[in-house]
Amino acid sequence: MLIFRLLTSNNRSIIGKPKPVDWIKELEGETELAACVTDLFKEWGIQSGIKEDYVKEICRYGACELHTVASFIGGAAAHEVVKLITHQYVPFHDCYIYNAMTGSSVTLKF
Helix, strand or coil: HHHHHHHHHCCCCCCCCCHHHHHHHHHHHHHHHHHHHHHHHHHCCCCCCHHHHHHHHHHHCCCCCHHHHHHHHHHHHEEEHHHHHHHHCCCCCCCEEEEECEEEEECCCC
């Protein structure tokens, strides 16, 4: 989510004015995006770094939604609707996070 925040922010020097998501293809390389993410982390006071795999994945698909991720999230949402309609199972609490890089997911209750 933090990388997407960087991609959609319009106050970054690399982005300038808001543009379509195709601007990512104009980057000279993943190192420039990684540097922007590192700067954003410093700005927000986050101590940990970003995995290189995450930056490569964002550059690979041009910051748009992959169909496999969209279908998984759609299936999870449909599963929750069935739970609500049938009243047989307990639906998610508050927040559902899916990590497409590792294929893992977690539900959180705040």
